[in-house]
Structures are given as structure tokens and as C-alpha cells.
Amino acid sequence: MNVTQFTAPAQPAFEADESLTGLALSSQFVAGGLLLSVALPPGVVRTRLAGRYFLAHCGDPSPWGRAHDWTFPLRRPLFVAVWRPATDEDGERWLLTTPAIADPGVGWLAARPPATPINLIGPLGNGFTLPPRARQLAVVSTPGRVAALLPLLHAMLDSGGRVAILLQDEGVIDPALRDLLPFAAEVQQAAPGAGWQMQLRAVVGWADVVAAALPGAALSDLLEAVRVVRLRVERDFAQALVDARLACGYGACHACLTQLGNGRWTRACVHGPVFDLAELGK
Numbered sequence: 001m002n003v004t005q006f007t008a009p010a011q012p013a014f015e016a017d018e019s020l021t022g023l024a025l026s027s028q029f030v031a032g033g034l035l036l037s038v039a040l041p042p043g044v045v046r047t048r049l050a051g052r053y054f055l056a057h058c059g060d061p062s063p064w065g066r067a068h069d070w071t072f073p074l075r076r077p078l079f080v081a082v083w084r085p086a087t088d089e090d091g092e093r094w095l096l097t098t099p100a101i102a103d104p105g106v107g108w109l110a111a112r113p114p115a116t117p118i119n120l121i122g123p124l125g126n127g128f129t130l131p132p133r134a135r136q137l138a139v140v141s142t143p144g145r146v147a148a149l150l151p152l153l154h155a156m157l158d159s160g161g162r163v164a165i166l167l168q169d170e171g172v173i174d175p176a177l178r179d180l181l182p183f184a185a186e187v188q189q190a191a192p193g194a195g196w197q198m199q200l201r202a203v204v205g206w207a208d209v210v211a212a213a214l215p216g217a218a219l220s221d222l223l224e225a226v227r228v229v230r231l232r233v234e235r236d237f238a239q240a241l242v243d244a245r246l247a248c249g250y251g252a253c254h255a256c257l258t259q260l261g262n263g264r265w266t267r268a269c270v271h272g273p274v275f276d277l278a279e280l281g282k
């Protein structure tokens with residue numbers, strides 16, 4: 001395939017088609033998930049960032065490339081992990097993350113040299129919310145997914161609340177991940193099985209709000225734990241970031257169809273990807 005050289009400006013910028021040019025600064029894999037540091041122009045929306053996502057074009061970021069470079073036909077989702085204000089002319093620093101998956105598009109993003117322009121759309125979707133009354137947040141996740149919940153952890157700690165993190169994992173936690181998690185948050189882990197279910201019930205009983213980013217089977221465990229501990233799955237107690245194939249971000253392609261607890265299907269890109277657990281449970 002013939003692809004032109006990159007022609008996008010080497011500065012973070014808003015584009016005429018409402019996309020963004022970001023500059024990839026560095027990347028690393030932590031607990032299997034990609035963390036991509038990107039400079040974006042000041043003024044990108046920053047409300048409810050936990051669970052919201054950008055869609056990255058994995059190819060030539062120029063207008064010509066976005067129309068003709070189909071090396072990776074679908075954009076790849078990158079969730080917001082950390083935002084930092086601009087400290088120089090290179091723009092705001094965003095740390096974006098995607099779960100541990102074997103995906104050539106993610107590999108392409110990870111291999112970008114420093115200062116490579118990347119075309120992004122976003123932030124998109126509905127993120128996690130913290131009820132005003134909430135003081136004790138339980139985060140239940142896996143090591144490769146939990147970075148997408150970092151904005152919520154910090155929001156709770158910044159408001160004077162407490163955070164407990166339960167990770168479904170059998171091994172030693174990646175030290176780089178431990179460095180990412182707030183020191184003030186209590187971190188526990190449990191392997192799938194009886195120990196995991198017991199610890200789930202414990203954190204659900206402790207929390208007044210729960211945020212989850214889990215694969216399907218573990219999400220079912222969370223639903224069961226909430227039913228056992230609280231007798232029913234009430235709205236505004238727990239929210240979950242679902243695993244969905246986020247491709248277009250605008251409700252057009254149906255790649256992200258997600259089944260709700262009432263049997264109906266919805267598009268996670270526009271109605272999620274964060275859902276109230278009460279919507280997901282039967």
C-alpha cells in the first residue's frame with residue numbers, strides 16, 4: 001500500500017474536522033495494558049474523564065492519510081488515565097491507556113517514536129460519576145484495566161474520601177502499576193475463585209459507591225456480590241466500564257453492541273461505555 005509521508009503539523013492542534021492532532025511522547029506496557037503519554041492542545045473537554053475514551057487513527061494522521069491510509073481500518077480506543085496541565089509550549093499532557101489485549105493497532109501506537117503526530121477523536125462516551133454523598137469508593141478491576149479508573153480514584157481522594165482497590169490477579173502486581181496507583185488507596189488482590197468472591201463481598205459491604213472495570217465473568221461475580229450483600233442491585237451504587245469494541249464512537253457501526261440486563265441491546269460508544277450496574281444485571 002502506498003502511504004504518503006506524515007504532513008500533519010508537529011504541534012498539538014484542533015483540526016477543522018473536529019479531530020485532534022496529539023503528539024505521542026512515550027509509551028510503556030504496564031500489567032499488559034498500554035500507557036501512552038500524549039501532548040494535546042489546551043481546551044480539550046475534561047469532565048467525567050474516568051471511563052471516557054479517545055479513538056486513535058493508527059496511520060498517517062494527515063487529512064489525506066485519514067481518508068486513504070487503511071492499514072488499520074478501525075480506530076483504536078484509548079481511555080483517559082491521567083491529565084496534567086501544560087508546563088511548556090507542547091500542550092497538556094494526557095496519559096491514555098488501553099487494556100491488555102493482543103492487537104496490532106495497539107502495537108502500532110506503542111511503537112510511535114517521540115513527537116510523532118497521532119490523530120484522535122474525543123473524549124467520547126459517558127464516564128464514571130461520584131454521587132455527592134459518597135465517601136468510600138471501592139474499585140474492582142484487573143491490573144490491565146485499572147488505569148482507566150485513575151481519574152475517579154484521585155477525585156475521591158481529593159474530596160477527602162477513601163479508596164479501596166481490589167484487583168483480580170494471581171501474581172505479583174507489576175511495580176510500575178503500583179507506582180501509578182495512589183499511595184493513599186488500599187490495594188488488595190485475589191485470584192479468581194472463592195477468595196475473589198469473598199473479597200468482593202467484603203469491599204461491596206464496605207463501600208458506598210463501587211466502580212468496576214472487569215471482564216464479563218468477573219462482572220457477573222460483582223453483580224452476585226451486590227445481590228448477596230445489599231439484597232438488590234440499586235441504581236447509583238455501582239457503575240461498570242464494559243468491554244466493548246469501540247470503533248466509530250458515534251453509534252453508526254454497531255460494533256459495540258452490549259446486552260443489558262433486560263435483554264435489550266445498546267450501543268456502548270454513545271450510551272456507555274460506563275453503565276450503572278443496575279442496567280447490566282438481570
Ligand code: FES
Pocket residue numbers: 245246247248249250251252253254255256257267268269270
Ligand atoms: S462503536 Fe460504532 S456504533 Fe458504537
